[in-house]
Amino acid sequence: MSITAIVLAAGRGSRMKSELPKVLHRAAGRPLVEYPIRAALAAGVTRVVVVTGGPERERLDAHLRAVFGVAVHCVEQATPRGTGDAARVGLAAVDADEVLVLCGDTPLLREEELRQLRAALEQGRSLAFLSARLDSPQGYGRVLRDAEGAVLGVREERDLKTDAERQLREVNAGVYAARVPELRAALAQLRDDNAQGELYLTDVVAWLAARGAVVAVEGPAEALLGVNDRAQLVAAEAALYRRIAARHAAAGVTVRAGALIDDDVTLEPDVEVESGACLRAGSVARRGARIGVGAVLTRCQLGERVTVLPYSVLTDSVVEAEAQVGPFSHLRPGSVLGERAHVGNFVETKQTRLGAGAKANHLAYLGDGEVGPGANIGAGTIFCNYDGFQKHRTVIGAGAFIGSDTQLVAPVTVGEGAYVATGTTVTKDVPADALALSRVKQENKPGYASRLRARMRAAAERAKAERAGR
Numbered sequence: 176m177s178i179t180a181i182v183l184a185a186g187r188g189s190r191m192k193s194e195l196p197k198v199l200h201r202a203a204g205r206p207l208v209e210y211p212i213r214a215a216l217a218a219g220v221t222r223v224v225v226v227t228g229g230p231e232r233e234r235l236d237a238h239l240r241a242v243f244g245v246a247v248h249c250v251e252q253a254t255p256r257g258t259g260d261a262a263r264v265g266l267a268a269v270d271a272d273e274v275l276v277l278c279g280d281t282p283l284l285r286e287e288e289l290r291q292l293r294a295a296l297e298q299g300r301s302l303a304f305l306s307a308r309l310d311s312p313q314g315y316g317r318v319l320r321d322a323e324g325a326v327l328g329v330r331e332e333r334d335l336k337t338d339a340e341r342q343l344r345e346v347n348a349g350v351y352a353a354r355v356p357e358l359r360a361a362l363a364q365l366r367d368d369n370a371q372g373e374l375y376l377t378d379v380v381a382w383l384a385a386r387g388a389v390v391a392v393e394g395p396a397e398a399l400l401g402v403n404d405r406a407q408l409v410a411a412e413a414a415l416y417r418r419i420a421a422r423h424a425a426a427g428v429t430v431r432a433g434a435l436i437d438d439d440v441t442l443e444p445d446v447e448v449e450s451g452a453c454l455r456a457g458s459v460a461r462r463g464a465r466i467g468v469g470a471v472l473t474r475c476q477l478g479e480r481v482t483v484l485p486y487s488v489l490t491d492s493v494v495e496a497e498a499q500v501g502p503f504s505h506l507r508p509g510s511v512l513g514e515r516a517h518v519g520n521f522v523e524t525k526q527t528r529l530g531a532g533a534k535a536n537h538l539a540y541l542g543d544g545e546v547g548p549g550a551n552i553g554a555g556t557i558f559c560n561y562d563g564f565q566k567h568r569t570v571i572g573a574g575a576f577i578g579s580d581t582q583l584v585a586p587v588t589v590g591e592g593a594y595v596a597t598g599t600t601v602t603k604d605v606p607a608d609a610l611a612l613s614r615v616k617q618e619n620k621p622g623y624a625s626r627l628r629a630r631m632r633a634a635a636e637r638a639k640a641e642r643a644g645r
């Protein structure tokens with residue numbers, strides 16, 4: 176039995192009040208539309224037709240091509256004339272026997288529910304759809320049943336006729352499994368004589384139910400949460416974050432309350448993620464890595480037993496095994512910390528590699544550089560990498576010692592084992608094992624401090640007297 180999924184994603188999404196198409200708004204790191212597509216692929220679908228439309232259509236199509244390649248095919252609904260019209264447009268591109276129809280704005284739908292719908296269809300039905308019982312069903316279409324409990328149809332909220340109908344708490348999740356010929360026939364019957372003047376996909380339910388071919392499968396309330404506005408976007412994302420945290424917990428990761436882990440992040444067992452840490456954009460942490468309170472990682476890779484202390488921000492960076500970062504460190508793109516390297520508070524790195532065991536523990540800017548294994552970078556060291564026109568490199572050899580408050584004016588090289596004295600401005604290469612020193616000689620004047628103070632106090636009193644005399 177061949178099966179295709181259709182994802183409806185051409186609606187205006189006007190309740191988002193956004194220039195971005197609704198289904199491209201992100202929740203837990205992925206655009207909304209990716210969730211139903213992934214659920215369908217996980218449920219055994221090999222081809223997904225996405226119905227797109229509107230002025231930003233190209234952007235959505237390009238995104239889906241880049242992420243899913245040939246598994247996903249976009250078709251255009253030129254005018255948003257309702258979910259029924261969108262389903263017709265999608266179905267025109269389907270040549271399978273069976274189809275799943277999903278909405279692009281329901282990110283909490285899971286593979287499990289889709290498998291249940293497929294199983295229900297196996298029992299000789301033409302259409303199975305997902306429903307759920309909600310305490311507050313407002314905004315959803317209601318499932319109408321007869322006295323025996325058989326499905327009669329789905330009625331949209333704006334088209335509800337009686338108080339009894341308004342009391343109904345079983346709602347339509349907007350997710351369907353159907354046999355293609357029967358669905359085509361039902362869609363051909365649709366009319367727009369309803370409150371919104373649209374073609375409702377939901378009207379196929381009554382038409383097929385009258386032929387005894389419909390079943391509703393009740394699923395969890397969470398699965399149907401649709402994102403129509405910003406508040407629902409945030410609510411859906413909170414549910415996704417809970418789900419992702421539970422998934423990692425089950426796999427041996429400690430995720431403290433309030434940590435936010437995107438859907439595409441990989442964590443190995445014994446990783447610990449503290450409250451308020453944000454792990455984003457495909458970041459990976461190997462066994463035993465610890466990520467402290469408030470740390471923000473975007474596209475980063477942490478090796479085994481790495482420690483990231485609180486409030487560090489790491490972007491496009493690699494931290495190798497047992498290295499330590501933070502608190503309050505900033506690893507900008509292209510930073511690589513070798514095994515056991517340390518970067519401490521108020522250290523910023525960019526396009527810089529620190530070799531194994533190298534340390535920069537306090538207050539430094541290391542940009543466009545290379546620091547050899549075991550080298551020590553003192554507090555206040557700056558790689559002066561930018562001359563206002565070009566970026567230049569600083570290279571520090573293995574085991575070199577850079578004293579505090581050193582400026583290295585790039586391009587410059589410090590050889591292996593060299594020693595740069597505190598407060599030096601390095602403008603020339605330093606050979607291996609040399610001492611570099613550039614400071615004005617110190618002079619001490621005994622007893623001068625109290626004379627200096629007396630002079631300054633007298634000057635201050637004169638100035639005060641002048642102000643009073645004016």
Ligand code: UD1
Pocket residue numbers: 183184185186187188226252254255256257258259260261278279280281314315316317329331346347348349374375376377399400401403
């Ligand atoms: C729909 C259902 C409702 C169900 C709810 C569940 C209909 C008529 N109503 O209502 O019974 O309870 O979902 O979330 O189907 N779309 C298009 N083209 C269009 C219109 C919509 O592609 O012309 C897409 C939208 O992008 C969206 C999906 O279809 O992804 C659902 O449309 P939406 O307007 O959000 O329907 P609801 O009012 O939520």
Ligand code: CA
Pocket residue numbers: 278280401402403
């Ligand atoms: Ca919706």
